[in-house]
Amino acid sequence: MNHRRANSSRNPPPVKPVVYGVLIIFLFLTCLSTIKDKVYPNISNLNKDLRLQVEKCDVPEHKRDLIRKLEPLIAEEPLDIWEGLGKEEQNIKYLPSMIDLSSKQRFIYIDLGAREYDSSIGSWFVKQYPKQNKTFEIYAVEADKAFFKQYQSRKGVTLLPYVAWIRNESVVFGSKPIIVKDKVWRMRPFGRIEGKKEEDDKLSAVTRVEAFDFVDWLKRTVKETDFVVVKMDVEGTEITLVRELIQRGAICLIDELFMECHFDRYVKCCSGERINRFNYSYAQCYDLFSDLRNRGCVVHQWW
Ligand SMILES: *[C@@H]1O[C@H](CO)[C@@H](O)[C@H](O)[C@H]1NC(C)=O
Protein backbone atom coordinates (compact mmCIF):
# COMPACT_ATOMS: atom_id res chain seq x y z
CA MET A 1 0.00 0.00 0.00
CA ASN A 2 2.66 2.49 1.12
CA HIS A 3 4.80 1.58 -1.80
CA ARG A 4 2.04 2.25 -4.29
CA ARG A 5 1.15 5.56 -2.67
CA ALA A 6 4.74 6.76 -2.90
CA ASN A 7 4.76 5.80 -6.54
CA SER A 8 1.68 7.73 -7.43
CA SER A 9 2.89 10.92 -5.72
CA ARG A 10 6.00 10.87 -7.91
CA ASN A 11 3.86 10.53 -11.04
CA PRO A 12 0.62 12.48 -10.48
CA PRO A 13 -2.13 10.74 -12.43
CA PRO A 14 -3.88 12.76 -15.12
CA VAL A 15 -7.24 12.65 -13.26
CA LYS A 16 -6.19 15.55 -10.99
CA PRO A 17 -7.15 18.39 -13.35
CA VAL A 18 -10.54 16.73 -13.77
CA VAL A 19 -11.03 16.66 -9.98
CA TYR A 20 -10.10 20.35 -9.72
CA GLY A 21 -12.45 21.16 -12.58
CA VAL A 22 -15.35 19.36 -10.90
CA LEU A 23 -14.55 21.12 -7.62
CA ILE A 24 -14.57 24.54 -9.27
CA ILE A 25 -17.88 23.84 -11.02
CA PHE A 26 -19.33 22.58 -7.73
CA LEU A 27 -18.25 25.73 -5.85
CA PHE A 28 -19.64 27.89 -8.65
CA LEU A 29 -23.02 26.13 -8.54
CA THR A 30 -23.11 26.34 -4.75
CA CYS A 31 -22.55 30.11 -4.98
CA LEU A 32 -25.25 30.43 -7.61
CA SER A 33 -27.79 28.56 -5.50
CA THR A 34 -26.89 30.64 -2.45
CA ILE A 35 -27.51 33.83 -4.40
CA LYS A 36 -30.81 32.44 -5.68
CA ASP A 37 -31.94 31.67 -2.13
CA LYS A 38 -31.26 35.24 -1.09
CA VAL A 39 -33.55 36.57 -3.79
CA TYR A 40 -36.39 34.15 -3.02
CA PRO A 41 -35.99 33.40 0.67
CA ASN A 42 -39.34 32.01 1.60
CA ILE A 43 -40.86 29.17 -0.37
CA SER A 44 -37.79 28.29 -2.40
CA ASN A 45 -36.09 27.39 0.88
CA LEU A 46 -39.09 25.41 1.92
CA ASN A 47 -39.18 23.46 -1.32
CA LYS A 48 -35.47 22.73 -0.99
CA ASP A 49 -36.06 21.34 2.51
CA LEU A 50 -38.92 19.31 1.13
CA ARG A 51 -36.78 17.77 -1.61
CA LEU A 52 -34.29 16.59 0.99
CA GLN A 53 -37.03 14.67 2.75
CA VAL A 54 -38.50 12.78 -0.20
CA GLU A 55 -37.69 9.34 1.22
CA LYS A 56 -39.49 9.82 4.52
CA CYS A 57 -43.05 8.81 3.54
CA ASP A 58 -43.73 5.44 2.02
CA VAL A 59 -46.12 6.16 -0.82
CA PRO A 60 -47.51 3.05 -2.52
CA GLU A 61 -48.47 3.29 -6.17
CA HIS A 62 -52.21 2.97 -5.43
CA LYS A 63 -51.96 6.07 -3.29
CA ARG A 64 -50.33 7.95 -6.16
CA ASP A 65 -53.27 6.83 -8.32
CA LEU A 66 -55.70 8.28 -5.78
CA ILE A 67 -53.81 11.55 -5.74
CA ARG A 68 -54.03 11.73 -9.52
CA LYS A 69 -57.81 11.39 -9.18
CA LEU A 70 -58.18 14.34 -6.79
CA GLU A 71 -59.72 17.55 -8.06
CA PRO A 72 -57.07 19.45 -10.01
CA LEU A 73 -55.28 22.25 -8.23
CA ILE A 74 -56.38 25.65 -9.41
CA ALA A 75 -53.42 27.11 -11.25
CA GLU A 76 -54.70 30.65 -11.71
CA GLU A 77 -55.31 32.92 -8.76
CA PRO A 78 -59.10 33.19 -8.35
CA LEU A 79 -59.94 36.86 -7.98
CA ASP A 80 -63.53 36.33 -6.90
CA ILE A 81 -63.05 34.23 -3.78
CA TRP A 82 -63.01 36.33 -0.65
CA GLU A 83 -64.05 34.11 2.22
CA GLY A 84 -64.74 30.46 2.69
CA LEU A 85 -64.99 27.53 0.35
CA GLY A 86 -67.91 28.81 -1.71
CA LYS A 87 -68.37 27.08 -5.01
CA GLU A 88 -65.06 25.23 -4.70
CA GLU A 89 -66.63 22.90 -2.14
CA GLN A 90 -68.60 20.94 -4.71
CA ASN A 91 -65.41 20.13 -6.64
CA ILE A 92 -63.59 18.53 -3.73
CA LYS A 93 -62.89 14.85 -4.31
CA TYR A 94 -62.89 13.46 -0.79
CA LEU A 95 -60.63 10.54 0.06
CA PRO A 96 -63.42 8.45 1.69
CA SER A 97 -65.34 8.70 -1.60
CA MET A 98 -62.54 6.61 -3.13
CA ILE A 99 -61.33 4.25 -0.39
CA ASP A 100 -62.86 1.97 2.22
CA LEU A 101 -62.15 3.12 5.78
CA SER A 102 -63.02 -0.13 7.54
CA SER A 103 -59.39 -1.22 8.06
CA LYS A 104 -58.64 1.92 10.08
CA GLN A 105 -58.67 1.86 13.86
CA ARG A 106 -59.57 5.33 15.05
CA PHE A 107 -61.08 8.20 13.14
CA ILE A 108 -59.79 11.63 14.00
CA TYR A 109 -60.56 15.11 12.74
CA ILE A 110 -58.30 17.98 13.77
CA ASP A 111 -59.40 21.54 13.03
CA LEU A 112 -56.49 23.97 13.25
CA GLY A 113 -57.87 27.48 13.53
CA ALA A 114 -61.37 26.26 14.43
CA ARG A 115 -62.97 29.63 15.36
CA GLU A 116 -66.79 29.30 15.67
CA TYR A 117 -68.03 25.73 15.98
CA ASP A 118 -70.18 26.26 12.92
CA SER A 119 -67.53 27.86 10.73
CA SER A 120 -65.96 24.59 9.68
CA ILE A 121 -66.63 21.77 12.18
CA GLY A 122 -70.42 22.05 12.35
CA SER A 123 -71.21 23.31 8.89
CA TRP A 124 -68.64 21.40 6.93
CA PHE A 125 -66.98 18.46 8.67
CA VAL A 126 -70.04 17.18 10.53
CA LYS A 127 -72.48 17.81 7.68
CA GLN A 128 -70.48 17.43 4.48
CA TYR A 129 -67.44 15.27 5.00
CA PRO A 130 -68.14 11.63 3.95
CA LYS A 131 -67.47 9.49 7.02
CA GLN A 132 -68.75 6.03 6.03
CA ASN A 133 -70.74 6.01 9.29
CA LYS A 134 -67.60 6.18 11.40
CA THR A 135 -67.57 8.28 14.54
CA PHE A 136 -64.72 10.75 14.46
CA GLU A 137 -62.99 12.13 17.52
CA ILE A 138 -62.86 15.86 16.91
CA TYR A 139 -60.12 18.20 18.13
CA ALA A 140 -60.74 21.93 17.81
CA VAL A 141 -57.53 23.94 18.05
CA GLU A 142 -58.31 27.57 18.74
CA ALA A 143 -56.46 30.12 20.86
CA ASP A 144 -58.98 32.96 20.72
CA LYS A 145 -60.91 33.05 24.02
CA ALA A 146 -63.94 34.54 22.27
CA PHE A 147 -64.74 31.09 20.89
CA PHE A 148 -64.11 28.89 23.94
CA LYS A 149 -67.68 28.96 25.24
CA GLN A 150 -69.02 27.29 22.10
CA TYR A 151 -66.97 24.21 22.86
CA GLN A 152 -67.72 23.88 26.59
CA SER A 153 -70.30 21.13 26.48
CA ARG A 154 -69.99 19.76 23.01
CA LYS A 155 -69.91 15.98 23.06
CA GLY A 156 -67.16 14.35 21.05
CA VAL A 157 -65.26 17.60 20.57
CA THR A 158 -62.09 18.40 22.49
CA LEU A 159 -60.97 22.01 22.55
CA LEU A 160 -57.22 22.59 22.60
CA PRO A 161 -57.09 26.26 23.60
CA TYR A 162 -53.69 26.96 22.06
CA VAL A 163 -52.06 28.11 18.87
CA ALA A 164 -50.84 25.28 16.66
CA TRP A 165 -47.11 25.88 16.46
CA ILE A 166 -43.78 24.10 16.24
CA ARG A 167 -42.72 24.62 19.87
CA ASN A 168 -44.36 24.89 23.27
CA GLU A 169 -44.04 28.61 24.00
CA SER A 170 -46.05 31.78 24.42
CA VAL A 171 -46.58 33.83 21.27
CA VAL A 172 -48.08 37.18 20.28
CA PHE A 173 -51.38 36.34 18.67
CA GLY A 174 -54.09 38.40 16.99
CA SER A 175 -53.81 40.78 14.09
CA LYS A 176 -52.10 43.98 13.17
CA PRO A 177 -53.81 46.56 10.99
CA ILE A 178 -52.96 47.18 7.37
CA ILE A 179 -51.47 50.58 6.71
CA VAL A 180 -51.70 51.88 3.14
CA LYS A 181 -50.46 55.41 2.48
CA ASP A 182 -50.76 56.39 6.16
CA LYS A 183 -54.35 55.19 6.31
CA VAL A 184 -54.90 52.51 8.95
CA TRP A 185 -57.27 49.71 7.99
CA ARG A 186 -58.34 47.69 10.96
CA MET A 187 -59.24 44.19 9.92
CA ARG A 188 -61.64 42.00 11.81
CA PRO A 189 -59.34 40.43 14.36
CA PHE A 190 -58.11 37.15 13.09
CA GLY A 191 -55.77 34.80 14.82
CA ARG A 192 -52.26 34.63 13.62
CA ILE A 193 -48.86 34.73 15.18
CA GLU A 194 -47.50 38.25 14.94
CA GLY A 195 -44.07 39.58 15.86
CA LYS A 196 -43.06 40.80 19.30
CA LYS A 197 -43.15 44.45 18.30
CA GLU A 198 -46.88 44.28 17.55
CA GLU A 199 -47.39 43.82 21.27
CA ASP A 200 -46.53 47.47 22.00
CA ASP A 201 -47.47 49.33 18.83
CA LYS A 202 -50.88 50.47 20.17
CA LEU A 203 -52.47 49.66 16.79
CA SER A 204 -52.50 45.90 16.73
CA ALA A 205 -55.18 43.79 18.37
CA VAL A 206 -52.93 41.18 19.91
CA THR A 207 -52.61 39.19 23.10
CA ARG A 208 -50.07 36.77 24.40
CA VAL A 209 -51.28 33.18 24.32
CA GLU A 210 -49.84 29.72 24.69
CA ALA A 211 -48.73 27.85 21.59
CA PHE A 212 -48.05 24.13 21.51
CA ASP A 213 -45.84 21.87 19.51
CA PHE A 214 -48.42 20.48 17.11
CA VAL A 215 -45.94 18.17 15.37
CA ASP A 216 -44.94 16.55 18.63
CA TRP A 217 -48.57 16.33 19.76
CA LEU A 218 -49.64 14.71 16.48
CA LYS A 219 -46.91 12.09 16.75
CA ARG A 220 -47.93 11.26 20.30
CA THR A 221 -51.70 11.30 19.63
CA VAL A 222 -52.27 9.42 16.37
CA LYS A 223 -50.90 6.29 14.74
CA GLU A 224 -50.37 5.20 11.14
CA THR A 225 -53.33 2.86 11.57
CA ASP A 226 -55.70 5.75 12.37
CA PHE A 227 -57.56 7.75 9.76
CA VAL A 228 -56.60 11.37 10.32
CA VAL A 229 -58.19 14.39 8.64
CA VAL A 230 -56.74 17.84 9.25
CA LYS A 231 -58.09 21.25 8.29
CA MET A 232 -55.42 23.90 8.54
CA ASP A 233 -56.44 27.54 8.38
CA VAL A 234 -53.77 29.26 10.41
CA GLU A 235 -53.33 32.61 8.70
CA GLY A 236 -49.86 32.22 7.28
CA THR A 237 -48.31 29.89 9.84
CA GLU A 238 -49.07 26.96 7.50
CA ILE A 239 -45.74 27.40 5.71
CA THR A 240 -43.78 26.81 8.92
CA LEU A 241 -46.10 24.07 10.14
CA VAL A 242 -45.95 22.09 6.91
CA ARG A 243 -42.18 22.38 6.75
CA GLU A 244 -41.84 20.99 10.27
CA LEU A 245 -44.41 18.26 9.68
CA ILE A 246 -42.27 17.07 6.80
CA GLN A 247 -38.90 17.49 8.47
CA ARG A 248 -40.00 15.66 11.57
CA GLY A 249 -41.65 12.85 9.60
CA ALA A 250 -45.22 13.60 10.73
CA ILE A 251 -46.85 14.57 7.43
CA CYS A 252 -47.49 10.88 6.63
CA LEU A 253 -49.70 10.62 9.72
CA ILE A 254 -52.21 12.89 8.01
CA ASP A 255 -54.44 10.98 5.62
CA GLU A 256 -56.27 13.96 4.19
CA LEU A 257 -55.30 17.61 4.54
CA PHE A 258 -57.40 20.66 3.77
CA MET A 259 -55.10 23.64 3.82
CA GLU A 260 -55.53 27.30 3.17
CA CYS A 261 -52.30 28.79 1.88
CA HIS A 262 -52.43 32.50 2.61
CA PHE A 263 -51.05 34.47 -0.27
CA ASP A 264 -50.74 38.14 -1.04
CA ARG A 265 -54.19 38.60 -2.49
CA TYR A 266 -56.39 41.48 -3.45
CA VAL A 267 -58.56 42.40 -0.49
CA LYS A 268 -61.81 44.23 -0.16
CA CYS A 269 -60.34 47.02 1.88
CA CYS A 270 -57.54 49.38 1.03
CA SER A 271 -58.80 50.35 -2.45
CA GLY A 272 -58.48 46.77 -3.62
CA GLU A 273 -54.71 46.94 -3.61
CA ARG A 274 -52.33 44.13 -2.88
CA ILE A 275 -51.13 44.70 0.62
CA ASN A 276 -48.43 42.14 1.19
CA ARG A 277 -50.10 40.96 4.31
CA PHE A 278 -48.70 37.56 3.50
CA ASN A 279 -45.33 37.16 1.91
CA TYR A 280 -46.25 34.50 -0.59
CA SER A 281 -47.61 34.79 -4.07
CA TYR A 282 -50.39 32.60 -5.40
CA ALA A 283 -47.82 30.85 -7.60
CA GLN A 284 -45.71 29.96 -4.57
CA CYS A 285 -48.74 28.51 -2.80
CA TYR A 286 -49.60 26.53 -5.93
CA ASP A 287 -46.07 25.11 -5.94
CA LEU A 288 -46.42 24.13 -2.31
CA PHE A 289 -49.66 22.22 -2.99
CA SER A 290 -48.15 20.50 -6.05
CA ASP A 291 -45.09 19.56 -4.08
CA LEU A 292 -47.16 18.06 -1.26
CA ARG A 293 -49.18 15.99 -3.73
CA ASN A 294 -45.99 14.86 -5.47
CA ARG A 295 -44.69 13.52 -2.20
CA GLY A 296 -47.85 11.53 -1.52
CA CYS A 297 -49.92 13.88 0.59
CA VAL A 298 -53.65 13.99 -0.15
CA VAL A 299 -54.02 17.76 0.10
CA HIS A 300 -56.83 20.03 -1.02
CA GLN A 301 -56.87 23.78 -1.47
CA TRP A 302 -59.00 25.39 1.19
CA TRP A 303 -60.26 28.97 0.93
C1 LIG B 1 -74.70 4.12 7.29
O1 LIG B 1 -75.74 3.73 8.14
C2 LIG B 1 -77.02 3.84 7.57
C3 LIG B 1 -78.06 3.54 8.62
O2 LIG B 1 -77.60 2.62 9.56
C4 LIG B 1 -77.10 2.89 6.37
O3 LIG B 1 -78.36 2.97 5.76
C5 LIG B 1 -76.02 3.27 5.35
O4 LIG B 1 -76.00 2.36 4.29
C6 LIG B 1 -74.66 3.29 6.02
N1 LIG B 1 -73.68 3.83 5.09
C7 LIG B 1 -72.47 3.30 4.91
C8 LIG B 1 -71.57 3.99 3.93
O5 LIG B 1 -72.09 2.31 5.49
Ligand SMILES: *[C@@H]1O[C@H](CO)[C@@H](O)[C@H](O)[C@H]1NC(C)=O
Ligand atom coordinates in the same frame (compact mmCIF):
# COMPACT_ATOMS: atom_id res chain seq x y z
C1 LIG C 1 -45.43 20.37 25.16
O1 LIG C 1 -46.29 20.43 26.28
C2 LIG C 1 -47.06 19.26 26.50
C3 LIG C 1 -48.06 19.53 27.61
O2 LIG C 1 -47.43 20.01 28.73
C4 LIG C 1 -46.12 18.12 26.81
O3 LIG C 1 -46.84 16.93 27.05
C5 LIG C 1 -45.19 17.93 25.64
O4 LIG C 1 -44.25 16.92 25.92
C6 LIG C 1 -44.45 19.22 25.30
N1 LIG C 1 -43.76 19.01 24.04
C7 LIG C 1 -42.47 19.31 23.90
C8 LIG C 1 -41.86 19.01 22.58
O5 LIG C 1 -41.82 19.79 24.81
Ligand SMILES: *[C@@H]1O[C@H](CO)[C@@H](O)[C@H](O)[C@H]1NC(C)=O
Ligand atom coordinates in the same frame (compact mmCIF):
# COMPACT_ATOMS: atom_id res chain seq x y z
C1 LIG D 1 -42.99 39.79 5.18
O1 LIG D 1 -41.75 40.31 4.78
C2 LIG D 1 -41.45 41.58 5.35
C3 LIG D 1 -40.20 42.10 4.70
O2 LIG D 1 -39.23 41.10 4.60
C4 LIG D 1 -41.32 41.41 6.87
O3 LIG D 1 -41.06 42.66 7.47
C5 LIG D 1 -42.63 40.88 7.41
O4 LIG D 1 -42.52 40.61 8.78
C6 LIG D 1 -43.04 39.59 6.70
N1 LIG D 1 -44.36 39.23 7.11
C7 LIG D 1 -44.70 38.00 7.42
C8 LIG D 1 -46.12 37.79 7.79
O5 LIG D 1 -43.92 37.08 7.40
